[in-house]
Amino acid sequence: MPELEHVKELIESALPGSEVEISDFAGGGGDHLTARVTAPQFAGLSLIEQHRLVYAAVERDLGSGAIHALSIKTSVKES
Amino acid sequence: MIVTDEQILAEIQKIIGEHKVALFMKGLPEAPRCGFSARVVGRLDEAGVEYAAVDVLVDARIRQVLSAYSSWPTIPQLFVDGNLVGGCDIVEELAESGELPAILGVA
Secondary structure, X not given: OOOHHHHHHHHHHHOOOOEEEEEEOOOOOOOEEEEEEEEHHHOOOOHHHHHHHXXXXXXXXXXXXXXXXXXXXXXXXXX | OOOOHHHHHHHHHHHHHHOOEXXXXXXXXXXXXXXXXXXXXXXXXXXXXXXXXXXXXXXXXXXXHHHHHHOXXXXXXXXXXXXXXXXXXXXXXXXXXXXXXXXXXXO
């Protein structure tokens, strides 16, 4: 099971300057996660492109099945 | 019959090319087998749009080939006019903001 803190670090290091909040929405099992990400890198990007950046950051954990489901909510961080 | 990855890709492209709205999901609209897929079905029904649905659970390779093609790792995936609109989170966000019917062409 991935640690929530670990997932947060993966996203924050992929998107420097971002604010990331990870929560567990399936009763604390740790593999159904919600990521709320506010990042300056999202400026000017479509929702699809914003979500792709988040997926890319956690690609390995998603691919391995460590994270079964990741719900993503993005917003642009104004610089 | 042996089906190759190329044939699966050709079938995926055919479906998104022939249908204005196409949903790749787990299960079928009448019986979704995943909460995320069920939510997108609900949003599409709410919008009153007709769409083609493909159950990716029929063959594990559909999901692999689809994700490689769309650069999108998860299911469901909603396509409109051949372009990926997104997964469950984006569809719900667009529905909440009121943009979804226009994107689906039923505004």
